[in-house]
Amino acid sequence: MAGTTGESPEPELLISQVRTDVSPRKGIVVIVIGLGANLPDSKGRPAAETLRAAISVLQATTCFEFVAASRLWETAPVPVSDQPWYVNAVMVARAKAPPAEILARLHGIEADFGRVRLRRWEARVLDLDLLDADGLVTGADQMEGLVLPHPRMADRAFVLRPLAEVAPGWRHPVSGESIAALIDRLDPGQICRPLGD
Numbered sequence: 275m276a277g278t279t280g281e282s283p284e285p286e287l288l289i290s291q292v293r294t295d296v297s298p299r300k301g302i303v304v305i306v307i308g309l310g311a312n313l314p315d316s317k318g319r320p321a322a323e324t325l326r327a328a329i330s331v332l333q334a335t336t337c338f339e340f341v342a343a344s345r346l347w348e349t350a351p352v353p354v355s356d357q358p359w360y361v362n363a364v365m366v367a368r369a370k371a372p373p374a375e376i377l378a379r380l381h382g383i384e385a386d387f388g389r390v391r392l393r394r395w396e397a398r399v400l401d402l403d404l405l406d407a408d409g410l411v412t413g414a415d416q417m418e419g420l421v422l423p424h425p426r427m428a429d430r431a432f433v434l435r436p437l438a439e440v441a442p443g444w445r446h447p448v449s450g451e452s453i454a455a456l457i458d459r460l461d462p463g464q465i466c467r468p469l470g471d
C-alpha cells in the first residue's frame with residue numbers, strides 16, 4: 275500500500291509547520307491518519323483486509339486527497355492484554371475541512387465498518403485516529419475534545435514505524451523531535467513488524 279500519486283510533493287516536505295492557533299487554515303491541510311484493527315469487520319473480513327478496504331474508502335473520500343499509505347504492520351496490543359494482535363498502518367492525505375470535521379468523517383467511516391465505541395483500549399473492528407493536522411497543537415478544551423497532535427503517538431511503535439515509511443522527515447509538533455529520535459526512544463518491548471515478516 276505504500277507510495278505516492280502523480281507529481282505530489284513528498285509528505286515530509288508538507289508536514290513541517292508547527293501551528294498553535296486553532297482557526298482553520300485556508301486551503302489545504304496535510305493530515306496524518308492512523309489505522310488499526312484486530313477484529314473482523316461487519317462483513318467478516320479479517321483485520322488486514324479491513325485496513326486495505328478502509329484505505330480504499332479513504333482514498334475515494336471526496337474530502338481527502340490521498341498522498342501515501344504505509345505497508346501494513348502487525349503489532350502486539352498496547353497496553354499489553356490478551357486481545358488479538360493488531361494490524362496497523364498510517365496514511366497521509368490533504369484535506370480542506372477543519373480537523374473536527376475530519377475526525378467526524380473518520381468516525382463515520384469506522385461506524386460504516388461496524389465499529390461501536392464502548393470503552394478505552396478495547397478490541398476493535400476499525401480504529402481511525404487523526405494523528406496530526408499540519409502541525410496544529412490543541413488541547414481538548416480548544417476543539418470539541420480533539421487533541422492534536424494525538425497525545426500518545428510519540429510513544430507508539432505502531433504509529434511511528436509506519437509513519438516513518440511515508441513521512442521520514444516528520445517532526446513532532448510539540449517537542450520538535452524527529453521521527454527517528456522518537457523511534458530510538460521506544461520501549462523495546464513493543465512488538466511491531468511488517469505484516470508477513
